[in-house]
């Protein structure tokens with residue numbers, strides 16, 4: 001068998017995967033890997049990136065993406081492609097609370113522009129920016145699948161729907 005026909009795992013130097021992540025992180029990733037057939041463990045890449053990102057304060061570095069690639073026996077470029085395609089992955093530090101504001105069609109038709117304006121004024125930042133105190137990042141995102149509650153936003157794992165400026169104030173006041 002020629003070099004080109006060998007599975008990647010046999011031509012790459014073996015990696016001690018226990019050195020890549022903490023035991024807890026490996027367990028979390030392994031729980032997702034277990035959901036797929038052995039030969040399709042790369043299907044866990046999105047979950048693995050999310051887990052690693054959460055462990056790193058909400059953003060990914062090239063080194064972390066390389067580790068995910070090594071852990072799942074993937075080419076690094078394949079991991080970069082996933083991490084750069086989906087908006088839920090961050091490539092620079094974010095605030096403690098990442099506000100993902102939907103401005104897609106349903107939300108736009110229901111006044112997301114006014115909500116964005118209120119958020120920008122209240123936080124004194126623009127879309128894509130983080131407050132100086134590191135508490136909030138304001139991010140514009142595409143449809144989050146909650147159009148019935150438009151306009152809406154996501155903070156952490158929670159959706160906030162039927163937003164008004166008053167509701168925004170109470171939500172932000174409730175966050176640490």
Ligand code: FES
Pocket residue numbers: 102103104105106107108142143144145146147150152
């Ligand atoms: S358009 Fe905003 S959630 Fe669908």
